[in-house]
Amino acid sequence: MLSVKTLGGAVATQARRPRGLVPEIVTALEADMQGGRLLPGDKLPTESALMARFEVSRTVVREAISRLQAAGRVETRHGIGTFVMAPRVAEPTFRIAPEDFATVADVISLLELRISLESEAASLAAQRRDEASLASMGAALAAFEAAIHADSDAVPSDFQFHMEVARATGNRHFADLMTYLGTMIIPRTRLKTAGDAPEGRLAYLERVHHEHESIYRAVRDRDAEAARAAMRTHLANSRERLRRAQTSENSAAH
Known part of the structure; x- marks a missing residue:
């Protein structure tokens, strides 16, 4: 039998499993950490x-400590001892990569995210824009x-226009997010939206241009509500x- 004595002195008796001793020790020590009996910085x-x-045996103890080290739960300072570390903070998981734009549905999903973010950005841009940011938007147009x-x-000038709106907010997070997403937020980079438009490429892009102009005018006029509405409409x-x-593709497939 394997007797596992807790830090408080209690004894828990478990069946000895020849190949299970290391995990049991790791689990017991992690329980001590989670229960507050071993705190970050404790030896x-x-x-x-x-x-x-x-x-x-000593070999089993060392293997258990090695596993705790690999998991980032403890660190050994040579000549001093092994100390408990603070729990790791989970790494951010948000990520939008090129492979997330494989289908029309994927691109639609991103557009829905953009509608909420960029509509508010346009509103803020109308309230905060200066002459320099307005000139940059005009140049992109x-x-x-x-x-x-x-x-x-x-595509480059289309993205640049949206980037200049984000910059005009004066809030760097809007521009940082646009930089992170890059030109792949423009549907034409993933799908043949212009070439397949019923009215033809030129008419399609001219319509997009007119929508951009509506956003620009609202920002220029410092009309926050109109700017929000124009971006949302676009x-x-x-x-x-x-x-x-x-819908057309799905109908053709059936």
Whole structure:
């Protein structure tokens, strides 16, 4: 039998399993940490004390401590001892990668996220914009118009316009998120939305340009509600165009 003595002196008797001693010791020590009997910064008992407590060999104790080290629960300071570490903070899990744009449904999902974020960004931009940010938005508009008449998909200037709106908020987090997402937020980078538009590429892009102009005018006029509505309309129109395309594809498949 394996007797496991708790820090408080109580004894729990468990069946000795030749290959299960290390996990049992790891579990018991983690329970001590979670229960507050071993706090971050506390020094673990010596190897000899742990050998006596768990009635195991030095090799088993060292293997258990090695596993705790690998899990980031303890650290050994040579010549001093082994100390409990604070629990690791979970790493951020939010991520939008190119593979998340594999289908029309994926692109629609991102547009729904953009509608909530960029509509508010446009409203803030209208309230906070200065002449420099307005000039940058105007330059992006001009570049978009030039691109669509040069047989281009106008993706860089399209993204730049949305980026300048985000920057005009004066809140760096909006611009940081746009930078993180990059040009892949523009549906045309993932799908042939312009080429497949019923009205043709040029008419499609000119409509997008007019929607951008509506946003620009509202920001220029410092009309926060109009700017929010114009951005929402612009992105919602993109979403609806994609939904119609998705419905057509599904109908053709059946």
